[in-house]
Amino acid sequence: MGSRVATIEHLPRAKTPRTFFRRLRAGDHIAWAITALAAAAVLAITLLLVWELYSSSALARTKFGWSFLIGRTWDPVAGEFGALPFLYGTVVTSALALAMAVPLGVGAAIFLAELAPPRISDGLTFIVELLAAVPSVIYGLLGIFVLAPLMRRAGAPYGVGIMTAAVVLAIMILPFIVSISREALLSVPREQREAALALGATRWEATWQVVVxxxxxxxxxxxxxxxxxxxxETMAVTMVIGNTPQIGASLLEPGYSIAAVIANEFTEAVEDLHLSALIELGLVLFGLTLVLNALARLLIVMTKRKGAEQ
Amino acid sequence: MVDNLEIVREARPHAAAGPKLVVSGLNFYYGDKQVLHDISLAIPPNQITALIGPSGCGKSTFLRTLNRMHETIRNTRAEGQVLLDGEDIMAMDVVQLRRRVGMVFQRSNPFPKSIFDNVAYGLRVNGWMRKRPLAEAVEHSLRRAALWDEVKDLLHESAYKLSGGQQQRLCIARALAVDPEVLLLDEPCSALDPIATAKIEELMFSLKETCTLVIVTHNMQQAARVAEHTGFFLHGKLIEFNRTEVIFKRPRCKETEDYITGRFG
Structure with missing residues (x-):
């Protein structure tokens, strides 16, 4: 024992103490600083965005208060601004789009990940990912020239409207759902599937009850x-939603969305109040996204059955 | 090739039934690559049969063909005959086959569900829906897997809260719930400590009454401890199959002797 201690004492000591610069060279501190800066930047940008939206919309906020959210009139000439038709348009088009795209997208993902032979799966996945890269204005054009005439025949008075926008949105978001869901399904460990199969589950039971x-x-x-x-989504929606600030009795009637009205009117807004109201719409959209994300998180927590922590 | 049908009869002269599984002339291919060469052996009922051999010798692949689990991997092909109680498994409905031939995997793989739901899964896919019988069957399976006392108060907790050894016994309980005739174990203890391993071995002994067990293991002592019969695989061939004490004390083939004395592998 004693001799061992002696050996340690006789080890040559590190010649130079670990000074600040030496430690820097090791990289830990630099890596910490850079990554922390990056993380802080994300937070700072978000806060700045909210602050800018909040402060620039002061005029409209003080004039209308909370009634901005339930006002149904949007009249820049008369100086009256209410956000409800836009909120309605944004929420309803998105909800309808999800209702159409989620079953289709998840179904396609299950087929591609679980059932299709690899060559077909890879080919189709490539096409799906290509779809995600198509600029939204192309989808808008498709909506105007192909979908709108169809919708007119189906009973939409102008062809363009809430429903038309929802269908275009559904097509646009489909690739995201398919592509990401497929990745998620493919990353399920093989042992999970095999455990179910080994218990006498059919392939579909293993897929639907265990893998999914x-x-x-x-x-x-x-x-x-x-x-x-x-x-x-702004461009494609504004091309097919009809751009009419109203809450129609039918989904086939024209409407308007928050993003669309901001894009359409921002350059023409000369009145301070009009500009301020548009910025407040931006704030509302931000808040809406935040609320829906929070609800989504809540949904995850609630659907996480007891004992299902991963 | 050692014809082990004789050995099986010799080991259990009173057994009314013949061997549980008879494999003859089994060849297995991953794409163009042949990984099993002309395997023939018979697995006696209500005993433990161990398959040993170095990594990549094909013993796990062989095990997986016994309930056609290899079919989940593309580009695989099995040729030859496997008879379960005299019935050709390649011609059977695969879902039916797997209900009769259960499997426990190398890494414990409980579902991300509660302990109860894990064990109940196999029963539910087999059409058990009523609450009472389901609960009784789950308890019975957990008792058979010697896990009941440890988990009876945690039935509705996540299976992931259990230790590694408990998770593996849960997987055995899950497999036992559908009352398989054969239980295939693919290195079930390779991730476990000696105490958990001992519990699983003890459990295997108790299962022999109702089940035929086939275990793939890296651990030669384990094979020597638990198995009545042992097969030694090398390079995709079954080199030797015999009663365990013969394999370990008087192996007939040089390769077997080299392997069990630790000269390679």
């Missing part, structure tokens, strides 16, 4: 991403 629940967080994630995209 295991991947559900990823599938939810794909839906939230799709929702975020639908809420904020």
């Amino acid at each position: 629940p295991y991947a559900r967080l990823g599938i939810f994630g794909s839906v939230f991403l799709a929702l975020a995209r639908a809420l904020g």
Whole structure:
């Protein structure tokens, strides 16, 4: 024992103490500083955004108060601004789009991940990812030239309207749902599937009762991403929604969305109040996204059955 | 090739039934690569049969063909005959086959569900829906897996709260719930400490009454401890199959002797 201690004492001591610069060279501190800065930047940008939206909308906020949210008139000439038709348009188009795209997208993802032969799966996935890269204005054009005439024949008075926008949105968000859900399904460990099969589950039972629940967080994630995209989509929506600030009795009638009205009117807004009202709409959209995201998180927590922590 | 049908009869002269599983001329391919060469052996009923051999020798692949689990991997092909109680498994409905031939995997793989739901899963896919019988069957399976006393108050907690050894016994309980005739165990103890391993071995002994067990193991002592019969695989071939004490004390083949004395692998 004693000799061992002696050996340690006789080890050559590190010649130079670990000074600040030496430690820097090791990289730990630099890495910490850079990554912390990056994380802080995200937070700072978000806060700045909220602050800017909040302070620039002061005029409209003081004039209308909370009634801005329930006002149904949007009249820049008369100086009267209410956000409800836009809120309605944004929420309803996004909800309808999700209602159409989620079953279709998750179904496609299950087929691609679980059932399709690999060559077909890879080919189709490539096409799906290509769809995600198509600029939204192209979808808008498609909506105007192909979908709107169809909708007119189906009974929509102008062809353009809430329903038309919802269908275009559904097509646009579909690739996100398919692509991310497929990844989530593919990352389920093989042992999970095999455990179910070894118990005499059919392939479909193993997929639906074991693989899909295991991947559900990823599938939810794909839906939230799709929702975020639908809420904020501007170009394609403004091309097909009809741009009329009203809450129509029918979904086939024209409407308007928050993102669309901001894009359309921002350059023409000369009155301070009009500009301020548009910025407040931006704040409302931000708040809406925040609330829906919070609800989505809540949904995850609630659907997480007891004993299902992963 | 050692013809072990004789050995099986010799070991259990009073057994009314013949071997539980008879494999003859089994070849297995991953794409173009042949990984099993002309395997023939018979697995006696209500005993433990161990398969040993170095990594990549094909013993796990062989095990997986016994309930056709290899079919979940694309580009695999099995040729030859496997008879379960005289019935060709390749011609059977695969879902039916897997209800009769259960499997426990190398890494414990409980579902992200409660302990109860894990064990009940196999019963539910087999159409058990009523609450009382389901609860009784779950308890029975957990008792058979020697896990009941440890988990009876945690039935509705996550299976992931259990320790590694408990999770593996839960997986055995889950497999036992559907009352399989054969239980295939693919290195079930490779991730477990000696105490958990001992519990699983003890459990295997108690299961022999109702089940035929086939275990793939890296651990030669384990094979020596638990198995009546042992098969030694090397390079995709079954080199030797015999009663365990013969394999370990008087192996007939040089390769077997080299392996069990630790000269390679």
